[in-house]
Every structure is written in C-alpha cells, then in structure tokens.
Amino acid sequence: MQISTGNERLDKMIHGGGTLLSGLLPIGYEEEQSIGAAIALQVIARYGGVYDQPDLTRYVNLVGRAVALTCDRPDIPYHFAVLNSDSINAFAAPAGYVFVTRGLVKQIRNEAELAAVLGHEIAHVSQKHILEVIQRSKRLAGVSEAGLAYAHQNPDVFKNLVDAAAKKLLDEGLDQDKELEGDSLGEVFAARVGYDPTAYVTLLTRLRSLKGDDKAFFKTHPNFSARINAVQQVIQTQGWKPTGVLLEDRFVRVRGKT
Amino acid sequence: MKRHSRLAIPLLTLLFASLYLLTGVALAEIVFVQSKTAKLRSGKTSLDSVVADLKFGEPLEVLSKERSWLEVQTARGAKGWIFAGKTTPTKPAGSEDDALAKLGKSFRRTEAGDVTASAGARGLDKASEDYAKRVGITQRDRDAVDRMAAYRITDQEVEEFLKSGGLGEYAK
Numbered sequence: 001m002q003i004s005t006g007n008e009r010l011d012k013m014i015h016g017g018g019t020l021l022s023g024l025l026p027i028g029y030e031e032e033q034s035i036g037a038a039i040a041l042q043v044i045a046r047y048g049g050v051y052d053q054p055d056l057t058r059y060v061n062l063v064g065r066a067v068a069l070t071c072d073r074p075d076i077p078y079h080f081a082v083l084n085s086d087s088i089n090a091f092a093a094p095a096g097y098v099f100v101t102r103g104l105v106k107q108i109r110n111e112a113e114l115a116a117v118l119g120h121e122i123a124h125v126s127q128k129h130i131l132e133v134i135q136r137s138k139r140l141a142g143v144s145e146a147g148l149a150y151a152h153q154n155p156d157v158f159k160n161l162v163d164a165a166a167k168k169l170l171d172e173g174l175d176q177d178k179e180l181e182g183d184s185l186g187e188v189f190a191a192r193v194g195y196d197p198t199a200y201v202t203l204l205t206r207l208r209s210l211k212g213d214d215k216a217f218f219k220t221h222p223n224f225s226a227r228i229n230a231v232q233q234v235i236q237t238q239g240w241k242p243t244g245v246l247l248e249d250r251f252v253r254v255r256g257k258t
Numbered sequence: 259m260k261r262h263s264r265l266a267i268p269l270l271t272l273l274f275a276s277l278y279l280l281t282g283v284a285l286a287e288i289v290f291v292q293s294k295t296a297k298l299r300s301g302k303t304s305l306d307s308v309v310a311d312l313k314f315g316e317p318l319e320v321l322s323k324e325r326s327w328l329e330v331q332t333a334r335g336a337k338g339w340i341f342a343g344k345t346t347p348t349k350p351a352g353s354e355d356d357a358l359a360k361l362g363k364s365f366r367r368t369e370a371g372d373v374t375a376s377a378g379a380r381g382l383d384k385a386s387e388d389y390a391k392r393v394g395i396t397q398r399d400r401d402a403v404d405r406m407a408a409y410r411i412t413d414q415e416v417e418e419f420l421k422s423g424g425l426g427e428y429a430k
Contacts, residue, residue: 033383034305034383034385034386035386037381037382037383037386037403038385038386038389038390039408040403040406041386041389041395041399041400041403042393042395044399044402044403045396045399049398049399049402050399050402050405050406057409058356058411061409061411062411062415062416062419063419065411065416066419066420066425068294069293069294069295069413069416070292070293070343070344071328072350074293074294074314075294075314077407079406079407079409080406081406082403097403097406111423118302148326154386155388155389155392157390158385158389159389159393162389163393183361191343192292192293192343192344192426193343193425193426194343194420194425194426194428194429195425197411218286245424245425245429247423247425250423
C-alpha cells in the first residue's frame, strides 16, 4: 500500500513523526508510563469512570489493538476503555491509554468508524503529542530540560506537569495541527487494517450535523469541515475507494444498549 | 583493427553486464514491514502456509505484485508473499525512537540504582499513585487504571479477530 500523499508535511507526519520528535523529548518510556497513568486518572475521574461492560471492553480493545499494530509505534502496549459519560468525545494519554465515551459509541454505527476514532487517538500517542505539550509547559512547572527526565521522582514537579497537561488535554484541547494530524493518521491506520476508508468521513459528517460545524469538541479544535477536508485529502491522494468493509453487524451486536 | 575487435568484445560484454547490474539495482523496489505482526506466506492468500514471521521495520525486496499482495524476498533470502497493507515504502520511524527512549531510561536507571524491570504495562506506579492521593482520585478510579493496564489480549487473538471480520489479508 503506497502511503505517500504528495504533501511533504503530511508524509512526514505519516512516516517520520517519531524521528522529528526524538531529539525534542528527553522523556523515557518509564516516565511516560508514570505521566500517562496520572493523566488517565484525571480522564476517568472527570468523565464518569470506566463503563463496565465486559463484552464491549473486549471488543474495543480488539479493534484498538488491531489498529495499533499498524501504527508507527506498535511496540508499546495500548489500553482501551469506554468512559461512562454521555458527552461525545475521545481522549488519549501518553503510554497508550485510549478512551472513548459512551456518548460517542452511541453515535458510531459500525466497526470501521470506531477503528478510525481509535486510530485518531492512537496517533496522539504514537506521535507523542501530549508529551510535546509537557515539554512546552515545563517552564510553567519550573523544570529544566534535564530535570524533566527525573520529574516523576519529584512529587511537586510531577503534579505541576500532569496538571498542566491534563488542563491542555481536557479543558483546552490540543493544537489544531495536532488534531488534523490525528485525523489523517487515524484514517491511514484504519485503512491499513482493511476498513472502508470512507467510514471516518461519514462519521465526521454525522457529528457535524449533530453538533454544528463551529461547535466541535473544544474551542481550539478545528471545525468538522476542516477535519473532513483533511481526511478527504488523504483518501484522494491515495486513490482509495469505498470498499464496504464496515462490519456494522459485529459492532451493533456488541454495542447493544450502551 | 583486428586487435581492436578482439578488445571490443570483452569490453562491450563488460559494459552490458554493468548496465544490466546497475539497471537491476535501480529497479529493485524496497518496502518495509509496517505492522507488529506480519506473515510471509507461500502464496498470495491467507490460506497459504506461513514461510516466516516478519519483524516491524524489516526491509523486503519486491519481486512482483498481484492485487493486494506483494511477492518479496527478505534480507535473509526467504521468499514469499505479504499482504501489501502491512508494508510501507518508507522505513517506519517509531520503533527506533522508542529504542532511544528506552536506552536513555536504562542509562538513568543505572545512574539512579533502580533495577526494576519496566518493559511491560504496569498501571499506577509510585509517582502516579502519589499523584492520585494528592489530588483526591477515588480508589475506584485508581483500580480502573490498573485494570486497563492489566487487560491482556494476545497478538494471536487480534489475528483471529481480523480473520473472523474478513479484514486485511483475510478479506473475502
């Protein structure tokens, strides 16, 4: 599968994100796990806890793991959970914690749409978007570049960093370019697994009708039209056509009365 | 003149041989494995036997293409077919990046005298547990993070899931 978009910046996002960031982040995987778990705590606490439905949990983990196997960072464990919240949203925390709300699951109509949503969040992890936020906010937390690597050993510094990252993630939202990158890569990851590449556009269009174009998830999020355009650009450049691989029956059977 | 002819034949042979080799090299298409799990098969269907398990980022020389499958040869000389969706024309960067991160950590761990193995998922550790207490996260939510991290699904289970859904190389 030729994953070249003809757009140099997008190609770098698809193929070279890890390299671009490798010189920027002195955060090792062990620190990333500490930070990721702490941010995951905040997400769960603020979005109603984890929705405890074993079949759905297993299903979301299977779809998520299938998508994560094809991302640019497949060698870390990814963990998926449904949040017990009616709001329509999804989140990712460092070290592979991925969440989708019960409200968003209700809006999703098939497995291909779910795969794209999870792909978007996996991209935030694989491209280390939130760690980049932490890197930028280290001055606010009073941490030097060298001290960042040891932040998890200092409770005050650690708290400041996690609070700053959680605020950005949960209250303000990531930067627009990171969200569009998540959309483009999520589209690519799901298509690599074999899902219909047009499914994500269908979902984003449905959410735009539901919420209105200027009422996206966060004030800093791009509007739905910009996100749809980003995904359509990937589809057009790749020459992808609808395949009909949506797996609606399997999805509806597991989702049940969620 | 006659002497020139005698020289011309081996020279031309050498020239054509060089051109053939150069052209062959130039035409060789290399792709890389873009999946944590990828199988090299003896034929171009998921029913064909597995020749080898391929590693993420492994380079493959493309010998031929047919629909969604590529006939390839590995650096170790194994030949077979791989589903094209599990390859990419550009070397994936992610694994190298994490290798550097792990290397950096192992250096710091030695420096700090901490020898705890940390390769796998582990949920809450001392730093995140302390954080939970400081900001008042409930025990229920702390347990939820631990359960997330402990949740296990094997690569084989994912493969079976793809198969039952007719996804990727299992497409009907």
